[in-house]
Amino acid sequence: MNNQTPGLFDFLPDSPDEIICGVDEAGRGPLAGPVYAAAVILDVSRPIEGLRDSKKLTEAKRDLLAPLIKANALAWAIAEASEEEIDKLNILQASMLAMRRAVEALSTVPTLALIDGNRCPVMKIQSIAVVGGDDKVDAISAASILAKTARDAALVTLHAxxxxxxxxxxxxxxxxxxxxxxxxxxxxxxxxxxxxxxxxxxxxxxxxxxxxx
Missing domain, CATH: 1.10.10 (Arc Repressor Mutant, subunit A)
Incomplete structure (x- = not known):
């Protein structure tokens, strides 16, 4: 993580070996299309300016930041849960599934996942829910942006x-x-x-x- 509010995450393990990923989803509310999730491990030596909750950014700004995140992060992954899975599991559980898939798809295995919201998916690694994390934690903000831009692109494809x-x-x-x-x-x-x-x-x-x- 970088540029975080001082003291905000003092409860987190303070270890140079800790590999933290931020996780967020996009598309819980829509009536159509999959729900998407992303997981991002940022590189503290390559900070990305302008990260914040994707909903507070313009589409143009999200589209500028997404390739920067992909180019500068230590690792990133995007996953989804289909409409069929949403209907079968319910949207909350499908969102949890998409987030778990994103974390498990990372090329670097994290030791801790910071999840936006008040619930965490069941995973093999430790996870902590952070309410409002998409506007507090850079790694979650980055995940929010990747999930949102990926889902928007998918819906443009569905429009065709x-x-x-x-x-x-x-x-x-x-x-x-x-x-x-x-x-x-x-x-x-x-x-x-x-x-x-x-x-x-x-x-x-x-x-x-x-x-x-």
């Missing part, structure tokens, strides 16, 4: 497959435009069927089909 939903504009979130297109076209294969707005549309389309039979 399903242009009628305008995924490139709302990235799967339940905006008025998305809900309008969802009601008009029904659910696509990448919509999360366990989410209430999608489930409602599925029921409405099933009722229409039943009435027409």
């Amino acid at each position: 497959q399903y242009p009628q939903y305008c995924f490139d504009q709302h990235k799967g979130y339940g905006t008025a435009l998305h809900l309008e297109r969802l009601r008009e076209h029904g659910a696509s294969p990448v919509h999360r069927r366990s989410f209430a707005p999608v489930r409602k549309v599925l029921e409405e389309f099933a009722a229409r089909a039943g009435g027409a039979a």
Whole structure:
């Protein structure tokens, strides 16, 4: 970690052998697409200016920082949990799964994971939840940026497959435009069927089909 608030993490092990990764997810709230997670181990000798919670950065700034993180970090990894896994496990457990996958995919094995939020995935290494960590811990901020940019890119790709939903504009979130297109076209294969707005549309389309039979 670098440039952290003095005293904020005095409880962490103070050891030169400690390898700390920051972990965050993106995409818990949307109605469509996978949930993404990233894990980042920063290099204290190669600080990256401007790291903070990805939600507080413009898209242009995130797109500038993401390649800098990848180029300067000691290790980074991005993982996901699919729509099917979200529907099967629930979004919280799918997010935990994506975060665990990201940590396990790191080329350097960390000894400690700092997780944004108030829960930690079950992992082989020690983990600590940090509420608001994406704006307090540089490594978590970096993970937030990588997860967000990766998920946004994935939704742009999904837009090419399903242009009628305008995924490139709302990235799967339940905006008025998305809900309008969802009601008009029904659910696509990448919509999360366990989410209430999608489930409602599925029921409405099933009722229409039943009435027409």
